[in-house]
Amino acid sequence: MHRIPCVTRLLQPRVERWAALLALLLLAVTVPGALLAQTTGTVTGQITDAQSGAPVGQVQVFLQGAGLGSLTNAQGRFPLANVPAGSYTIRAERLGYQAGTGEITVAVGEETVFNLAIATQALALDELVVTGTAGAARRREVGNTISQIDMTNVLEPPANMDALLQSRVTGMTVTPGSGSVGSGAQIRLRGNVSVAMSNQPIIYVDGVRIRSDGYAKNVPNTGFQSRSNNDVSSPLNDINPADIERIEVIKGAAATTLYGTEAAAGVIQIFTRRGRPGAAQWTIQMDQGMARVLPFGPATADRPPSEPARTSAGGRSEFLFIDPWLRNAWQQRYSLSVAGGREDFQYFVSGTLTDNEGVLPNDYEEKVNLRGNFAFFPIDNLQLQWNTSFTSTELSHTASGNNAHGLTLNAFRRDRNYASSEDREAIDPLLNQELISQVERLVTGATATWTPTPDITNRLTVGYDLALQNNRNLRPFGFALAPTGILSDRRHRFATLTADLVSSYNYRINEGLRTSFSVGGQMVTTETEETGAYGENFPGPGRPVVDAGGSTLGFESRQRVINAGLFGQLLFDFRDRYFLTLGMRVDGNSAFGENLGLQSYPKVSLSWVISDEDFWNPSWGQVKLRSAYGHSGRAPGAFDAVRTYNPVGWGQDPAFFPLNVGNADLGPERTAEFEAGFDGAFVDDRLAVEFTYFNARTTDALFNVRQIPSSGFLGSQLENVGELKNSGIELGANFTVLRGSRFGWDVGGNLTTVNSEVVSLGGAPPFSLGNFGWIVEGASVPVIRARCVTNAGELAEPVFQDDCEIGPANPTRIIGMNTTVSLPRGMSITTRGEYQGGHYIYDLAAFNAVTRSVIWAGCYNVYSIEQTQGRDAVPAEDRARCFLPTRADHHIYPSDFFKIREVTFNAPIPDRLVPGDSRATFTLSGRNLFRWTKPEFRTFDPEMSNNSGFEAAVRSISEHIPGPSLWTASVRVNF
């Protein structure tokens, strides 16, 4: 397949259309703003850190009541032009800092200078959060931990949402699937809480629930289900990171109770940027990057005497011989946004073009993001917010994974592949398979907030998330492994409708006691539909359509599921330092069995700002103690409760197969969690510490209980039979080592431990989740169980033992670390690293190769010993792995790793190089630049997944390439 050069493609009509639309939209929004401006006077100044004197960038500076505002640059400077003469209150706000205000008087034709020092606040107890509460709440009131990502602190230009979230939140793991472009990542908050259902957190954008499960894999409906790139992309990555203002993450059932029957795995709330009163603020950003694959195999120098340094195609063992097909991939992104408004109307409009090559030869990603966020204040006490985003994505993939028709499998298997040759000429024809996936995504939501009195707030949100995906998969006529051609065209529709209503009433009982009562309801309707067409045996070359095939098939599926619930919450606030919150959610779900009624989920939380007590010495710092207990749930799949037969056909005739046994008592699994901890700021706010202990127990856990095959139903049936527990700690700390006006140094770290256990199987037999992941009483959730070698290190023939519990499938300890060095002139260098460990992974690709007598690079050390010292010098476990007859069981490896996630250099571009009042910043950022694994882990990357991508219940390594490292240079101009 030949790819059109990037620049040419950017001018293709499809992209052109969106660029023109964006330009019109921006024009429509900004012209009225310009007409409103008046030339009367200017205000300039600098915002600095009160403690260090260093300039503070990204501060919103605005004149209250005037509809004028601006954003500070890296030197902390801001301009306010066209300010009518008069007196004003000027206010400066930024997350992480206490707001500051001052009074100024502006005279016609004069420049008024206003400088302000604002103080950091490590805890920000009076900052509003909205996640996990009914309506907004101050941090001091909330009894559970809430993690927040403030985008003003993110200096790197993240490639996508997964990259943005990775290693930034204590207790969260973000694990990519593969090096295929657009690969989605698995997100886990405090590990797994479910065995049978998705553990991916649910996601809200500006209060609108969006799809969090992966998009459909690009594979034909029929045939071996790996004729694909065998990865899935994530709807989360349709969101443009540049549009985001902040992200709130809540973990565990104690915090997610009010989200009801789908929230046990956690909630991620994303808040996009909004306009502020003031003149239009434009931002242009250009990112240019290069992705390349780090070595993922043994060094050539470690090869045995019998092996040449390179294959006939030029491949080296460092890349498992696929390097002749890998490339340094150019990635580029162009963003333009504008924000501004008046007191009664504010806007934020943005557009982004992304054009990324992938490191595999057929891989590319083209994406267009458009967003418009508008706020109206038509009457006093009523705010209308309308946020809409549209994303158009085209992904092209190289066939990979465990795919006999794919590049990666055939390159890894050398001359034992399906071309019987490792020559480039033999493998290149496999690149003729075309895998194109297009997604058009609209997310729109409107929120009306009515505050008839200061004590009463009503908020209604209605949102709609619509994604249309078209997967086209073509092996053309003449394709080496399907000579008469195969074409599949599958069209998916994913829709989520959200309706959410909440009313809050604040009532002060007496001087010291205040209550806040909230009640509301929520309904989420999810629709998934698919129509698929399949054709094979085409008459000749040329670009086919499905019905040109000698054999054609059609497929259809459609489901609609509704979850609805009511919730109430009562907050008692005593002396603004003791807080008790009681809450309850009652849910119904169309997936529940007939015998099951409504489900109720209670919660209670306590918060005590102990540092506000009289006995507390202010020099000790600021501390909030908190604890929470709550229930949440996870609903079974649609119609899992019903006994059904499946119309399968037999040739051209109709036929039925048994499908689902059915279970009239089926209901959600319930997770009850207790968490306790504290948030503290010490040493003059230089040290911020957050600690949480959590203990969750899932009862009525949904297990896919295997049916007895001799009873006819081959599938498994969901049953509420199990019990799981999950406990651990989260500890995060940030310390400002050095805080000066020119130099600064911050260090931070976090530790998460997750210990899971299957308490009970409820009488069900142990069962496999695939890839050697098992659910066994007393073991972790899941545990890797396989035949093992009991004399691993002995120089002897291996001795085997069946059903060894080798270790957890998911990490049990996660350590993150970061440091930022602030330099003169607003420059900074940030580094972040992450370690995960305690878990194991099955390397299917290694087994597949060794069992086919491939000279496998992962066994180079073993072959070397054998060839130089004889087989007797090879340890037993290595014999089981590298010599025939090997078994899959022996290709399980410890997954511990450390990676440098990010190194970012950020520097303001000198004002003399930027025209007018513009401010510009240069950023150079590298991601995933270094990988360490245990010595036994010889090939690939522990952060990989199999043919199911990030939706794999138990990850394993199949014939993919690991995610690449990425260097990005970025220039951002604000004016």
Add this chain to the structure above:
Amino acid sequence: MKLMRKGSGCTVRGLGLGALGVAVLVAGCDFEVTNPGPIQEQFLEESLAQPAVVNGMGRALAQGLNWLSYTGAAVTREIHPAGSTAAFGISNEWSQGELRTDDRNLDTHWNQSSRARWLAESGVARLERVGSDSPELLVQARLWAGYANRLMGEHYCEAVIDGGSIQPRTEYLDRAERYFSAALETASGNLRLAALAGRASIRVHQGNWSGAAADAAQVPTDFDYFVPYFSVGSDDQRNRIAWAGAGTPYRAHTIWNTQWEGYGLSNENPDGDPRIPYSYTPGETGDAAIQCCGRVPFKRQQKHPTDAAGIRLSSGREMRLVEAEAQLVAGNWNDAMTLINGLRTRVGMDEVTAANANEAWTQLKRERAIELWLEGRRIGDRFRWNATGAPGAFHELELPGANSNLVQQDFCFPIPPAERETNPNIPVG
């Protein structure tokens, strides 16, 4: 057609909709949830659904036969492994003749064939209970039930019925005989011949030689009864032996290094036996290296020339061999040889000779191997001859040894982990 649908109008099981009033107005008064496609069980009671129910039995049998016939062919060396070990391949264990109790790769074989038996038996019971507009439909259902039980009785070491405890494999055979007999009560035409042939093949296992011969005698030599396969893009409906041995995507098995290499009809042996057809392109090898031998020559069977080729369940030639074996059991080995040679000359092959009963048994075993090649029958024959100590010899390439690359040779499939781990009536261990 009944679609799966729950709830209707504005009521969904008492969800407290009052508080959602505003939201409902906005979202529209539509609380219907749907999942068209899957069919609820009660629909199967309707007469219009009965053909699809019976077709389901046939497809399930075809799928079960697909798995057992292919793996059984590798273990008995009707074919030799040539490449893939996963997907459509032959695992290293099966390559060596091993069918282990803990082999999870054998779950699929059990699951597919068990579903075929259960679906057919429960379907027959439903048809008998609610009645059928078409008497032929009930005969067909009983035939599928008979063949499904024969498939399991000829392949499995032991029997499990509907989640019960372990029983002798003869339970399957007894059930098969009952279903074939029931079919014969109302069958006519080819369905009657199929029921007779099916019952004769069962009675061979039961040692009821007179009954077997009596049934066989009613079936003409040129009679054939197939279960069909289809090339409709679905791998489950393809003939697995053909598809796994196709040039694309797999060349997973070969005639190389079997007793049929050089005997069967092929481009390298134009005078070979047409009942063992295969082809060879010089230089072509299996799709991947195999454990014993690396890359091996790919000589493709042509008995199932396409993935839409049916697999024979019964034939008149099998009936002649049933009669021949009955003669051997009765001590009339000369009469047996006459029947055997009758089948050989029928296809233009030279007659074979035997000097005594032992040699006649050898010829019968070989002739059954030829006539029933790649029909999923060899492993059952090997089991019963092994169990009864039948005289006669086998070719060295179908026995364990250095030349055959068979380390051992199991003659029946064990009840696999999928059943052992889920069925409470099977003791652990």
